[in-house]
Amino acid sequence: MKKVLFPLNVEEMWSMWQDNPEAGLLAGGTDLLVKLRSQRIRLKTIICLEKVKELQQINTDGAQIFIGAMTNHQQLLENQVVKSRLGCLHQAAAVLGSPPIRHMGTIGGNICTASPAGDTLPPLYVLQANLELVSPTGSRIVPIEEFIYGPGKTALAPMEVLKQVIIDLPVPGIQTHYHKVGQRKALAISVCSLACYMQLAPDGSVGEARLAWGSVGPTVMRFPEVEALLYGRKISLDILRQCGELASQKVTPISDVRAGAEYRRRLTANLLIRLLPD
Amino acid sequence: MLIRFYLNNQLKEINSDPDKRVVDLLRENLGLTGTKEGCGEGECGACSILVDGVSKLSCLMLAAQLDGHNIITIEGLADGEKLHPVQAAFVVGGAVQCGFCSPGMVIAALDLLQRNPHPQRSEIRQGLSGNLCRCTGYQKIVDAVEAAALEMGDKL
Numbered sequence: 001m002k003k004v005l006f007p008l009n010v011e012e013m014w015s016m017w018q019d020n021p022e023a024g025l026l027a028g029g030t031d032l033l034v035k036l037r038s039q040r041i042r043l044k045t046i047i048c049l050e051k052v053k054e055l056q057q058i059n060t061d062g063a064q065i066f067i068g069a070m071t072n073h074q075q076l077l078e079n080q081v082v083k084s085r086l087g088c089l090h091q092a093a094a095v096l097g098s099p100p101i102r103h104m105g106t107i108g109g110n111i112c113t114a115s116p117a118g119d120t121l122p123p124l125y126v127l128q129a130n131l132e133l134v135s136p137t138g139s140r141i142v143p144i145e146e147f148i149y150g151p152g153k154t155a156l157a158p159m160e161v162l163k164q165v166i167i168d169l170p171v172p173g174i175q176t177h178y179h180k181v182g183q184r185k186a187l188a189i190s191v192c193s194l195a196c197y198m199q200l201a202p203d204g205s206v207g208e209a210r211l212a213w214g215s216v217g218p219t220v221m222r223f224p225e226v227e228a229l230l231y232g233r234k235i236s237l238d239i240l241r242q243c244g245e246l247a248s249q250k251v252t253p254i255s256d257v258r259a260g261a262e263y264r265r266r267l268t269a270n271l272l273i274r275l276l277p278d
Numbered sequence: 279m280l281i282r283f284y285l286n287n288q289l290k291e292i293n294s295d296p297d298k299r300v301v302d303l304l305r306e307n308l309g310l311t312g313t314k315e316g317c318g319e320g321e322c323g324a325c326s327i328l329v330d331g332v333s334k335l336s337c338l339m340l341a342a343q344l345d346g347h348n349i350i351t352i353e354g355l356a357d358g359e360k361l362h363p364v365q366a367a368f369v370v371g372g373a374v375q376c377g378f379c380s381p382g383m384v385i386a387a388l389d390l391l392q393r394n395p396h397p398q399r400s401e402i403r404q405g406l407s408g409n410l411c412r413c414t415g416y417q418k419i420v421d422a423v424e425a426a427a428l429e430m431g432d433k434l
């Protein structure tokens with residue numbers, strides 16, 4: 001690789017990319033540079049996204065939040081709207097990597113890497129995040145669960161960039177959480193993780209519930225049948241055990257260096273117990 | 279490619295391959311061997327530097343990414359012969375054994391103390407969680423950062 005380019009805006013990015021069609025995109029580099037180093041990929045030209053102004057900001061109009069792809073995990077962690085309205089995403093940023101990894105790694109990189117263990121992904125699934133993808137010919141909006149279709153596999157077309165993540169801000173009465181089990185507290189890739197989104201009535205009964213598990217299948221997984229079990233019920237150990245029983249039959253975990261499939265299946269159920277009110 | 283940046287408060291202009299890793303540029307071209315390479319893949323923190331005041335890993339950065347930024351390495355902390363209070367606390371507290379992790383630990387501690395000048399012990403542990411030490415068992419390192427925070431008060 002001989003060239004590293006720094007477009008300042010999307011227009012410049014297209015013209016540099018058109019001049020160097022083989023170029024790869026670099027966000028924070030915490031996935032890409034590890035892969036380049038181990039020679040799992042080779043690139044002659046790198047287009048660095050860190051100065052592209054359209055990818056940087058977090059904005060909100062009160063109903064939705066627009067998170068630029070180049071937002072790093074530390075910025076996500078410190079954003080007050082994310083903290084107060086999108087608890088699960090805030091909690092995911094807090095347990096992602098380590099301080100320097102959070103200063104470098106971006107939400108866009110986490111999404112485009114499409115690892116089943118990516119910590120921002122289960123929260124983005126339960127928040128039903130939409131992704132805005134831009135290309136020289138226009139832009140399109142794709143829901144996150146259609147964007148990622150396998151480990152490392154995304155719907156990005158050849159000359160397409162993730163511009164921003166768009167999320168409807170949950171209304172009051174919605175609670176969201178993220179729980180992660182890793183091999184240790186910091187710098188631990190998740191062995192199993194769970195994001196939840198729950199609408200709770202004043203009497204404590206559940207309205208809409210959404211549950212998404214990470215690291216227990218080729219992509220983040222949601223199961224409508226499991227979510228439906230919670231509808232109209234109050235959260236209790238009993239109902240969470242029923243949900244866990246069903247979910248652990250549906251997940252398709254693998255065994256790898258971090259954990260065995262059977263352990264992951266057990267965690268799939270046990271993480272639900274953390275949803276019990278204290 | 280010509281790269282211009284501030285290194286330890288001095289303007290540097292150097293010619294480098296744009297894709298050279300920053301850790302190699304610092305150690306090989308600039309002779310600043312205080313920054314260490316342990317794992318080369320983001321796991322150990324030995325290569326930490328401050329970029330515009332924030333800790334980053336020089337093993338996962340390209341030389342071209344330095345252009346226009348303000349870089350501080352471990353060599354830039356002391357004031358002549360006078361150690362920075364965090365460095366002094368590491369020495370006084372015996373927080374150094376082989377010393378390989380120490381530059382990265384000190385950079386991580388500074389990054390933390392800038393964001394949070396009065397950290398709890400648990401927050402110190404979290405602030406240092408990207409840095410591995412194979413010798414000390416961490417206790418004395420956490421003690422040293424706690425002592426440095428006390429010593430510095432609000433003057434960072």
Ligand SMILES: Cc1cc2nc3c(=O)[nH]c(=O)nc-3n(C[C@H](O)[C@H](O)[C@H](O)COP(=O)(O)OP(=O)(O)OC[C@H]3O[C@@H](n4cnc5c(N)ncnc54)[C@H](O)[C@@H]3O)c2cc1C
Nearest residue numbers: 027028029030031032097105106109110112118119162320
């Ligand atoms: C030591 C270490 C610990 C880690 N711990 C965790 C962890 O706990 N949890 C976790 O989820 N991850 C972890 N990671 C993985 C990584 O840090 C995250 O996935 C991070 O969010 C990646 O973002 P990045 O900006 O560094 O991506 P990069 O490495 O820059 O890019 C990753 C890929 O996405 C593409 N890409 C990036 N942005 C865009 C865009 N806007 N449009 C199109 N394509 C794009 C790039 O071309 C590249 O192929 C860890 C990594 C390391 C090295």
Ligand code: FES
Nearest residue numbers: 316317318323337
């Ligand atoms: S050498 Fe950079 S983190 Fe280990």
Ligand code: FES
Nearest residue numbers: 375379411412413
């Ligand atoms: S003192 Fe030897 S690695 Fe920390």
